[in-house]
Amino acid sequence: GDSVTQKQGQVTLSEDDFLFINCTYSTTTYPTLLWYVQYLGQGPQLLLKVTTANNKGISRGFEATYDKGTTSFHLQKASVQESDSAVYFCALVDRSNYQLIWGSGTKLIIKP
Amino acid sequence: AQTIHQWPVAEIKAVGSPLSLGCTIKGKSSPNLYWYWQATGGTLQQLFYSITVGQVESVVQLNLSASRPKDDQFILSTEKLLLSHSGFYLCAYNRGEEDTQYFGPGTRLLVL
Numbered sequence: 218g219d220s221v222t223q224k225q226g227q228v229t230l231s232e233d234d235f236l237f238i239n240c241t242y243s244t245t246t247y248p249t250l251l252w253y254v255q256y257l258g259q260g261p262q263l264l265l266k267v268t269t270a271n272n273k274g275i276s277r278g279f280e281a282t283y284d285k286g287t288t289s290f291h292l293q294k295a296s297v298q299e300s301d302s303a304v305y306f307c308a309l310v311d312r313s314n315y316q317l318i319w320g321s322g323t324k325l326i327i328k329p
Numbered sequence: 330a331q332t333i334h335q336w337p338v339a340e341i342k343a344v345g346s347p348l349s350l351g352c353t354i355k356g357k358s359s360p361n362l363y364w365y366w367q368a369t370g371g372t373l374q375q376l377f378y379s380i381t382v383g384q385v386e387s388v389v390q391l392n393l394s395a396s397r398p399k400d401d402q403f404i405l406s407t408e409k410l411l412l413s414h415s416g417f418y419l420c421a422y423n424r425g426e427e428d429t430q431y432f433g434p435g436t437r438l439l440v441l
Contacts, residue, residue, distance in 0.1 A: 261373070263431070310428045315361060315363075315378045316375055316378075319373045319374075321371075322371075
């Protein structure tokens with residue numbers, strides 16, 4: 218079946234550092250991947266949607282790209298701020314079962 | 330504009346006691362509705378989904394049940410709580426063929 222892997226459980230950066238989060242997937246269909254951000258104590262919010270058609274999405278300074286060669290999606294931001302501290306999830310869309318297949322999440326910690 | 334409301338905000342319950350959590354969606358007719366469970370620091374686990382009133386599909390039951398008594402309402406319940414039911418319960422919605430799911434603020438449950 219379809220699957221998603223997020224290997225980076227935690228990333229610790231300083232303000233203005235570059236952020237890169239990786240998410241690999243396995244599917245037999247054309248993938249659509251969603252990036253969600255979850256702030257402490259809140260429900261997840263959609264950050265970006267990426268498909269093989271558009272290859273890239275940009276929102277709130279974040280950029281999501283798709284790499285067919287490595288079957289992976291990347292989330293990056295040029296300069297992180299303390300307000301970006303949160304958990305970032307990737308989720309693969311499974312339309313046949315009305316499901317999102319979730320990665321395990323990457324916790325971003327910004328050092329003061 | 331659509332709004333999603335979950336109640337209660339938080340609960341502390343005893344093992345073996347019953348539970349009922351609610352979710353309402355305003356401003357969206359005939360939404361698809363979803364229940365998720367999230368352990369502290371964990372990923373999201375989809376529990377149930379419903380695409381129409383009166384019909385609920387189980388993904389992972391965890392000794393819980395769900396019902397959709399109205400178009401805009403989704404209920405999660407159990408007659409007997411377990412310690413393992415502790416966590417963060419999230420309701421989400423989307424419409425038709427839409428990929429993105431939109432999440433509510435969540436209900437935090439502690440079972441003692």
